[in-house]
Amino acid sequence: MSCAPCWQDILPGTITLGASSRSVETGLWRSVRPILDAGKCVSCLRCWVQCPDSSIQTCDGGTVQGIDMFFCKGCGICAAVCPVGAISIRPESDFLEETGPSGGVNPVKVGELVGQC
Amino acid sequence: MGGVNVRELTGRNNPLAEGHRMCPGCGAPTALRQAFMGIDDPVVVVGATGCLEVSTTVYPYSSWRVPFMHVAFENAGAAVSGVAAAHKAMGRRGLFRDGIKFVAFGGDGGTYDIGLQSLSGALERGHDFTYICYNNQGYMNTGAQRSGATPRSASSTTSPAGRLIPGKLQRAKNLTEIAAAHDIPYVAQTTLHDPSDLIKKVRRAVETPGPAFVNILVPCALFWKIDPADQVKICRLAADSRFWPIYEVANGERRISYTPKKPVPVEDFLRAQGRYSHLFTDEANRRDLIDQAQADVDAEWEKLTGNAKPQS
Amino acid sequence: MGSAEAVLFEDKRLRREMTSGNMAFAEAMRQINPDVVAAYPITPSTEIPMKFAEFVANGLVDTEYITVESEHSAITACVGASVSGARVMTASSANGVALMHEIFPIAAAFRAPIVFGLVNRSLGAPVNINCDHSDSMPERDSGWIQIYCEDAQEVYDTALLSIRLAEHKDVLTPIFVCQDGFITSHCYEPVEFLSDEAVKEFVGLREAVYPLLDVDNPVSYGSFVTSEYYFEIKRNQIEGMNNAIRVDGEISGDLARLTGREYPPLDCYRTDDADYVAVIMSSATGVVKDVADELRARGIKAGCIRVRMFRPFPSKEISAALSGKKGVAVLDRSASPGGVSPLAAEVKSALYMSCRDGFVPVFEFIYGLGGRDLFPDDVKAVFEKLRAGNCGCGASYIGLRDKMGGGD
Numbered sequence: 077m078s079c080a081p082c083w084q085d086i087l088p089g090t091i092t093l094g095a096s097s098r099s100v101e102t103g104l105w106r107s108v109r110p111i112l113d114a115g116k117c118v119s120c121l122r123c124w125v126q127c128p129d130s131s132i133q134t135c136d137g138g139t140v141q142g143i144d145m146f147f148c149k150g151c152g153i154c155a156a157v158c159p160v161g162a163i164s165i166r167p168e169s170d171f172l173e174e175t176g177p178s179g180g181v182n183p184v185k186v187g188e189l190v191g192q193c
Numbered sequence: 194m195g196g197v198n199v200r201e202l203t204g205r206n207n208p209l210a211e212g213h214r215m216c217p218g219c220g221a222p223t224a225l226r227q228a229f230m231g232i233d234d235p236v237v238v239v240g241a242t243g244c245l246e247v248s249t250t251v252y253p254y255s256s257w258r259v260p261f262m263h264v265a266f267e268n269a270g271a272a273v274s275g276v277a278a279a280h281k282a283m284g285r286r287g288l289f290r291d292g293i294k295f296v297a298f299g300g301d302g303g304t305y306d307i308g309l310q311s312l313s314g315a316l317e318r319g320h321d322f323t324y325i326c327y328n329n330q331g332y333m334n335t336g337a338q339r340s341g342a343t344p345r346s347a348s349s350t351t352s353p354a355g356r357l358i359p360g361k362l363q364r365a366k367n368l369t370e371i372a373a374a375h376d377i378p379y380v381a382q383t384t385l386h387d388p389s390d391l392i393k394k395v396r397r398a399v400e401t402p403g404p405a406f407v408n409i410l411v412p413c414a415l416f417w418k419i420d421p422a423d424q425v426k427i428c429r430l431a432a433d434s435r436f437w438p439i440y441e442v443a444n445g446e447r448r449i450s451y452t453p454k455k456p457v458p459v460e461d462f463l464r465a466q467g468r469y470s471h472l473f474t475d476e477a478n479r480r481d482l483i484d485q486a487q488a489d490v491d492a493e494w495e496k497l498t499g500n501a502k503p504q505s
Numbered sequence: 506m507g508s509a510e511a512v513l514f515e516d517k518r519l520r521r522e523m524t525s526g527n528m529a530f531a532e533a534m535r536q537i538n539p540d541v542v543a544a545y546p547i548t549p550s551t552e553i554p555m556k557f558a559e560f561v562a563n564g565l566v567d568t569e570y571i572t573v574e575s576e577h578s579a580i581t582a583c584v585g586a587s588v589s590g591a592r593v594m595t596a597s598s599a600n601g602v603a604l605m606h607e608i609f610p611i612a613a614a615f616r617a618p619i620v621f622g623l624v625n626r627s628l629g630a631p632v633n634i635n636c637d638h639s640d641s642m643p644e645r646d647s648g649w650i651q652i653y654c655e656d657a658q659e660v661y662d663t664a665l666l667s668i669r670l671a672e673h674k675d676v677l678t679p680i681f682v683c684q685d686g687f688i689t690s691h692c693y694e695p696v697e698f699l700s701d702e703a704v705k706e707f708v709g710l711r712e713a714v715y716p717l718l719d720v721d722n723p724v725s726y727g728s729f730v731t732s733e734y735y736f737e738i739k740r741n742q743i744e745g746m747n748n749a750i751r752v753d754g755e756i757s758g759d760l761a762r763l764t765g766r767e768y769p770p771l772d773c774y775r776t777d778d779a780d781y782v783a784v785i786m787s788s789a790t791g792v793v794k795d796v797a798d799e800l801r802a803r804g805i806k807a808g809c810i811r812v813r814m815f816r817p818f819p820s821k822e823i824s825a826a827l828s829g830k831k832g833v834a835v836l837d838r839s840a841s842p843g844g845v846s847p848l849a850a851e852v853k854s855a856l857y858m859s860c861r862d863g864f865v866p867v868f869e870f871i872y873g874l875g876g877r878d879l880f881p882d883d884v885k886a887v888f889e890k891l892r893a894g895n896c897g898c899g900a901s902y903i904g905l906r907d908k909m910g911g912g913d
Binding site for chain 2: 540541543567568569571572573574575577578579581582583584585586587588589590591593607608611716717718719720721723724725726727728729730731734738
């Protein structure tokens with residue numbers, strides 16, 4: 077378990093480390109969830125380029141692999157721009173039985189560093 | 194997407210990383226993310242105070258995969274001047290990498306209004322940097338107040354539509370033309386209607402030596418009162434109605450980048466947003482203001498096309 | 506000339522010239538050869554950016570000189586450059602300093618070791634271009650070190666040592682090198698300069714921690730911080746200030762070995778056996794010292810303390826120097842309307858914890874606002890009041906036209 081740092085251990089100059097927000101699970105905000113139908117997807121990448129949260133996962137060749145639920149906030153833009161209807165939007169309440177982090181790629185939770193000693 | 198190989202871009206890490214706290218469906222992170230897609234060189238980013246700055250740097254996290262600095266609200270132009278100058282000076286001593294590009298961003302508050310002096314100074318001095326304004330036409334970080342970029346008739350929290358006053362009474366100032374009046378090498382205006390246009394413009398801005406300015410219209414779902422999923426649709430309406438002309442000024446030459454074949458009435462753009470809903474209620478029926486909006490758009494377009502070469 | 510000094514002259518490590526405080530600061534800048542200077546002209550500090558522009562135009566420095574459009578942008582560009590890893594200097598005065606106010610605490614929090622020539626001038630309104638300390642005093646809680654110089658020589662020496670003090674890893678705090686507008690900044694007096702080589706060797710190169718331009722190890726400056734972390738970040742910053750007196754002592758010692766001149770945080774003059782002491786800062790100190798000599802010749806044990814370092818305030822040192830005195834007069838060149846004048850407040854506060862060893866009466870005097878001179882007779886009157894013990898509770902005004910006669 078990590079611990080919020082004492083003042084002696086704070087980095088100088090107000091700094092934080094690059095890309096550290098990748099441990100922040102913004103997926104927790106979601107009230108609706110995009111569901112990708114891989115069978116329909118043509119990997120046109122319109123969703124990838126318009127996603128405000130960089131949550132469309134692709135493989136090396138630029139093929140859409142899925143949607144990163146750790147970060148996806150459920151804005152619905154991906155479904156709106158999809159030309160083939162490969163992404164549908166469902167309420168998060170449909171997924172209440174899921175346990176654990178909704179995305180699961182990143183172990184650190186929001187606030188893990190806050191207030192624990 | 195014309196001239197931009199998006200498939201190739203998917204293999205790169207974007208300078209704006211995941212985990213930022215911008216609202217779902219906000220146009221600002223989309224704009225900046227697309228902007229960075231076209232930059233090949235190492236980049237250092239300076240941000241003015243605003244939603245994007247706050248939401249990407251909530252301590253102890255940062256969403257910036259590249260060096261990032263925020264000093265204050267009204268001074269991103271001066272801050273990036275200092276960073277660029279330091280790079281030049283220390284580069285002569287062989288310190289740090291060559292070819293670093295400098296990008297400053299601000300919302301319309303930090304750019305059109307409180308930061309205009311600082312921006313103007315930096316443009317006049319000719320530092321080699323690109324300034325990106327993510328323009329959602331109001332002060333969103335403090336809760337949807339009017340700015341110098343807020344269009345006529347929009348209802349904001351400091352220009353609320355009331356019984357007496359129908360939203361903002363003044364037109365937005367034309368910051369793109371103000372920037373162009375500095376005779377800097379590259380100025381452009383775009384929105385999220387077409388990623389390839391945005392990517393190409395920012396790439397050109399960054400690759401052009403000297404100062405460059407790119408004004409990107411982005412929706413704020415909360416202020417504009419739209420469904421966040423409609424972001425791209427609204428931006429297309431802005432471009433297709435010519436409410437937000439898509440053009441660039443390269444070395445003093447204006448070029449329209451996108452001419453809608455059949456312009457849609459600006460009414461369609463207004464009607465799609467809750468911030469104009471007071472114009473469309475039965476009892477108000479402000480046809481006069483809708484017509485005024487169309488007249489504003491037509492006049493701006495005429496002024497612009499009088500100065501511009503058509504799309505080649 | 507002392508023997509050590511003589512050796513230095515033989516080495517041609519020193520040269521002596523007639524110059525002013527502004528020119529001395531500018532000359533120090535030339536020798537320091539900072540990476541970046543961003544400045545905006547304002548009287549009476551204008552000569553510094555003007556002279557430095559000449560150095561740039563003639564290729565005497567390698568500096569990137571940013572001629573900004575305002576003081577706000579000047580200090581902002583300095584912060585940007587300093588955070589990038591550059592060695593940065595600038596100068597300003599009065600309303601220029603006030604316009605920069607917003608950015609000073611940011612510079613301090615970023616641990617940006619900027620060295621700033623602050624040429625003291627009254628803060629309008631009414632507009633007045635002459636000296637008082639009403640421009641720098643509002644910045645005393647901005648997190649910057651404040652050093653007040655008595656003369657042009659001290660301005661030069663302090664500019665050099667401030668580079669090392671500000672950039673020291675235990676300090677990393679920006680510094681105001683203050684001098685009195687026109688009195689010090691424009692009057693010509695003899696100043697000894699080190700050779701360019703000696704300065705280069707003394708200041709060395711800056712080794713920045715977490716420079717912004719290190720694109721391979723990216724960090725972010727200027728985060729949004731909630732109450733979960735803000736307090737610890739500020740306390741971490743304050744530690745730099747807390748270390749400054751110790752580190753200043755070390756660096757001053759190094760400089761003294763080159764110049765023969767020492768600069769402790771307090772300049773104590775005939776205070777050891779004094780009954781009455783006047784505490785003052787900057788250029789008017791000489792008047793007080795002269796008067797102390799004159800009074801001593803008449804058998805009155807008078808002394809003078811010049812506070813050189815105002816932030817961090819040398820509380821322990823001043824408490825020790827003033828304990829047991831029969832009366833202390835604090836002469837402030839700025840007012841704190843509705844409160845205790847800045848220097849008097851510090852002195853009283855420092856003495857409070859030692860009051861069990863004996864009460865030391867401290868009286869508050871305000872002098873010299875808007876550049877009004879301080880005359881020996883004014884200072885004699887202050888000592889007379891101290892001896893009579895009739896100074897009253899609030900501030901007395903020196904050299905003020907007053908219908909009630911309180912101004913003499």
